[in-house]
Amino acid sequence: MNRVRRAFVMASVEQYLSLIINFVLVATLSRLLTPAEIGIAVVGLGVCVITFSLREFFTAEFLVQRPAVNAEEVQSSGTILICACVMLGVGLMLAAPMLSRFYGEEGLQLFLAVMILATVIDTMSYPAVALLHRELDFGNTARIRVASIVAMAITTISLAAMGFGFMSYAWGNLVAACATTLMTSFIHPDALPTKPTVSAWRVVLDFGRFRGAAGIVDKIYEAIPQLVLGRFMPMSDVGLYSRMNAISGIPDKMLLSSVFSIAFPALADGVRNGRDVKRAYLHALRLICVIYWPALLLMALLARPVVNLILGPAWMEVVPLVRIVAVAGIFFFPVILTHPLLMATGKNKTAFVSNLTAKSSAAVILCSASMFGLTAMAWSQLVALPLQMIIALHYARKAVSFTWRDLAGAIGSSAIVTVAAMACPVGFTCWIRPDLDFTVLEFGAVLLLAFCGWLAGVLLTRHPVLSEMLNLLRLRQWIRSGEDRSAERAGERGFLQGTGQA
Template sequence: MTAPLLQRASARPAAHHWRADRMRRAFFFASIEQYIVAIVGLASIAAVSRLLTAAEIGVAAIGIGVSTIAFAAKEFASADFLIQRRALDRSDINTAFTIAASASAAVSAILFGAAGLIEAAYAAPGIAVFLYVMCLAGLADAVSSPTQALLRREMAFSVLARVNVAAAVATAGTTILLADAGFGLISVAWGQAVGAATKAALSVAWAPMRLPIRPSLATWRAVLSFGGSKGAMTVIDRVYEALPQLVLGRTMSHAAVGIYNRSTVLSGIPDRFMMSAVFSFTFPALAARVREGGDLKSAYLKAFSYIAAVYCPALALVALIADPIVSFTLGEGWEPVVPLLRLLSVAAIFWVPMIITTPTLFALGANREAFLASLYGRGFGAVIIVGASFFSLTAMAASQFITLPFYAWISLRIARKRIGFAWGELALETLRNAAVLVSSLVLPCAFVLRSESGLGMMPLEAVLCGVLTVPGWLAGLWVCRHPLRKEVELMCVQMRNRGYEMRGISPLRAGARR
């Protein structure tokens, strides 16, 4: 009896390390994918902003907003059902593909029929053709989304990374080439369609065994049951994200829509470049804690601190160097974006609680609570945004200082009932992260005050500001005893040991020598 017990005991650590290595590998590829896609997208934004006018970009933003809201309805039959299914069989896969194709075809037909009415409502020639092309993108997505859900289920992130990077390059390349050739705003729609077709083709080519054998609706109840709350939340989120462009298209000029669109895109830079690295060690730990029934409160507060410590200083830095970011990224003629970018970046600090709260509620199975938080927060925000749109772009951007804190308050109240943290505990973590934020900005602000150009600095001065945030950020982590400090220390040790290994020196011998 002893030998089998010892074998099983020794097998457990091996299995644990295998799962840990697989998890690290998966999130490594996921992070690399996000970084590359973000860089490609930013390059596309820079090129298109120089090739199209603000009015053309505004009309394209309206078209993308309308199509995004329309195709969000597919989430009521989300292919992510395949990820959550405990035991998956061929009927589940056939049903997911059948429902995805049927939903996409129905939405495309409705959008195709309404395109003329939408063009007349916005008095923007070209939107109808734009929406026709976006219907093709939606149909292609019906092929790729179930296959990608299966790949995520299997944690095949290396395959997903190759597919999504290729799709991003195809989207950006097509858009830039057509815009440079003089096709105007329709180049954006064709870029989306070619990117979606590329994603569908590669998903099928690299995962041929996952294609459905025949149409089926065998497990349609399970698909629709899973997609209920998630689909409703997705629709609400997509409507809220597209609302500024759609409302501005009716109350202001199309050029104003383009300016506001570019402001929101640039304010999302920290989200694209910073958060993927944080997610790689925050959310896996949180999900594991939920599965194991551990202390969820401490995991939640720690994840909140990790995210706030990275995200908030990055947003503040974007607000500080908004002028060179706009001039370098968008080029000449986009100066009105600068003040809007500053307002949106600072206001986005209030978004931090939702980054961690919504996934936590879903991990706990509290889908209804997550939906209600989104409904109340987004509903209130929609009323404020619509009202602000009748005044100015600045009023719309400033309205985020009302809508985001309210949404954060609603989400935290709901999360507190499920997680059990005290307001004082959250306040303590918030104060600690505020101290890290202030510490990280001391040197950049001092540099700006002593510089002759002030906030209108050159790109190289902006890079220097970014570098100057690092010493203050590290000092804030150490002085405040921030939990992220341990991660930084561990990263430094691993980098040092890697350096020793590259030089053929054992880390243990190097430590003994010191």
């Protein structure tokens, strides 16, 4: 368990540093670029996301799940991934002229060409990153991720300031890809495809067939509403939709991204070592809800000052949209964890079916709503996210056999803490600022009241998040962490020496 806690701390550090950098990036670019320029970049990125999601059929994540790995599997993973990526890049480059005409933007061709190069370079790092996840070495993962995003942010902002427009995003992604691959080559040189082989292709495809299909569904769900919106609405609307997602997704990035980063490796480690996965899953849901729910409701309450701070006064159109999506996000709590649970327990096909059912249904809802504009898309989340929650819980119950009473017991105390956290902020708002246009001091007062109420709720309910926080603060874990991680890495990397390919 100490390994998992250390991994969570390091993943959280990575996410918070990345979040701060992203705040700076989003805030700066929102002032340097127009909504239309941001919309073009979002469309280009969406096209690349959908195209290269096909790489997921050859994902390196099978290295995380397997009881033991060898050098042939690592080299096969890298070889197959790069070959697949190059083939997809050629196909996208041939389709680029047609896509440019479809969206009425000539510059999209160059954008796609640079993004293809960036993706090929980035793909070379995937096996190394998978091995780091297997080892729960999120310290090095954090260093790689933060260095990459810093390089991307500096490049993108500099080029945007020099007038490169939407192309700033493409060049920034290229620099980030180079930084990621360069760093992984130093940390895990054995994972680079220096000895191309496809000898382990059956293992790669056996894992990737369902994981890949699930990944494609995820990427399509993420990108297709924006692509549909870009076809039928002005590019400025795509820019507004992108910024709405950026702001309403702050609680996700702050609280859930680190959970998702370690969920599959941690649960897979638990399965390999015979631990109670059901208990771990319900405990994780309890910890997610106690922090995630109050954060979402605070985002809905403070949307106006947050948008003004991060995006600037020119983007105030997204404020009501952020409020709607933040409230809808309350239903997202089991979705983030169910897919890693199914993957860790070896139910790859079930994970795919679950993901396909949930995301395809939600995508139909969002794309249908996009025909009626941004507000309709925001309201449609109140249908799409509860639907995903129901489907996720259905398949999670089949995997670890918990009852509805077990679930209620797990998240009930988190609901009480959420009510305690929001009681004073809502009362303060009704009394002092019913128009929700908070000053800086009022903004700070709401946050302070929410924290005090949250802490009182945690103490009143004796919520386990308190003991988890205390565990994470114990210095003895950090004193031992260097030796523990070195021993763990040495054991994990021993397979290379055993095959004579170190």
